[in-house]
Amino acid sequence: MHTQQQAASENSSMMTGRKTKMKVHPERKKEERAFWIFASPWIIGFILFTGGPMVASLWLSFTNYDVVSSPRFTGLDNFISLFQDTLFFKSLSVTTYYVVLAVPFTIVLSLLLAVLLNQKIKGLFIFRTLFYAPSIVSGVSIAFLWSWLLNPDFGFVNNVLHEWFGLAGLGWFTDAKLVVPSMVLMQLTSLGGTMVIFLASLQSLPKDLYEAADIDGAGSFRKFFNITMPLISPVILFNTIMAIISSFQIFTQAYVITKGGPEWNSYFYVYYLFDTAFSQFRMGYASAQAWILFLLIFALTMLSLTLSKRYVHYEYTSRK
Known part of the structure; x- marks a missing residue:
């Protein structure tokens, strides 16, 4: 009886639009x-x-601002000027070229390193430390290190090419065709963070699937492409998006080593933005550049997430 009265009271409160506040x-x-x-x-x-x-x-971004005087509203003038600026398209094309080379290079090598470091061998922690340690070193220090290794006159790499293979030294940072690939090669010392994420995902995979594959007679390559790759596909997507974002923001290497040369072929987008803001003091124009970069990265991230629906599998839950 009491329950029926309570239910009737609640229904009455709902009918009259009154809400009871829970403590x-x-x-x-x-x-x-x-x-x-x-x-x-x-x-x-x-x-x-x-x-x-x-x-x-x-x-x-909608103003003309030179730091000294007050910002003056100019509407869309900065954005219109950007799309008429040859340096804008040059820096964007150079950066896109770098991204196209650097992202696959980073993902493939990081994954291969993670697979190798996931094997059961003696002294494995030493190798893991050696491969990860360079990624925590300052970007400026890494840039100076590579500028020495790839120096066209006395660089270690050119000396090896000459002494061991009899090849003439290459102008890694002075040749317009080699400067961007040389910047990509510098990623070898920055793979540690991506590699650790891949390694953590590999170590969380269930062993029973591999045991079942062994019983069926599956080889290493088949297990990798049919079991490992689908299970870590969300991690591959995450690392790919992070690699795209970081690659579009490349700056330190060009600032320290090439200053945008030779022939503007390492004049990356963020370097152009930095030059506009802190050399020319065109803060409004630089702000417009920054927002174009933000929108570009956001669009590529959304595109990656959309395209990934066919290839990324989220239904796996870890089992102990």
């Missing part, structure tokens, strides 16, 4: 306060150092 347990409120307290440093940091500057950059 929140004090412990739940305490946890919620603790969450906001611990999250507040990140939220404040994001607003001050990321969100705020992004909003300011969006506003400046």
Whole structure:
């Protein structure tokens, strides 16, 4: 009887549009306060150092601003000028060329290294450390190291080519055709982060699938392409997107070694943006460049996610 009355009361409240407010347990409120307290440093940091500057950059992209004088609103003039700028298209084409070479190079080599470092051999932790360590070194230091290794006059690589193979030295950073491939080659010392992510995904795969494949007589290549690749496909997608984003933002190598040369063939997009902002002090124009880059990367990320629906498998859940 009491239950029927309670149900009738609830139905009556719903019919009349009145809502009953549920009491929140004090412990739940305490946890919620603790969450906001611990999250507040990140939220404040994001607003001050990321969100705020992004909003300011969006506003400046519609202005003529040279740091000295106040910003003057010019509407879409900066964006119109960009699409009439030959250097804009040159830097974008050079960067795209680098991305097309660097992303497959990074993903394939990182995955191969992860597979090799996932084997059971003695002293494996030493090899893992050696392959990962260069990725935490400063980008400027790595650039100076490669500028020495690939120096056309006294570089180690050219000396090896000459002494061992009798080949003439190559102008790695002075030849217009070789400068971008040389920048891609420098990725060899930056594979550590991507490799570790692949290695973690490989170590989480269930062994029973491989045992079943062994019983069926499957070889190593068949197991890799029919079991390993489908299971780690979400990780491949993640690393590919991150590689695209980082490759479009290449800057340090060109700034330290080539200064955009030779013949503008290493004048990457971010280098052009940096030059516009901090050499020419055209902050409005540079802000427009930054937002074009953001939209381009965002579009490529969405395209990658859309195309991946046919090849990426998410239904796997790890089993112990």
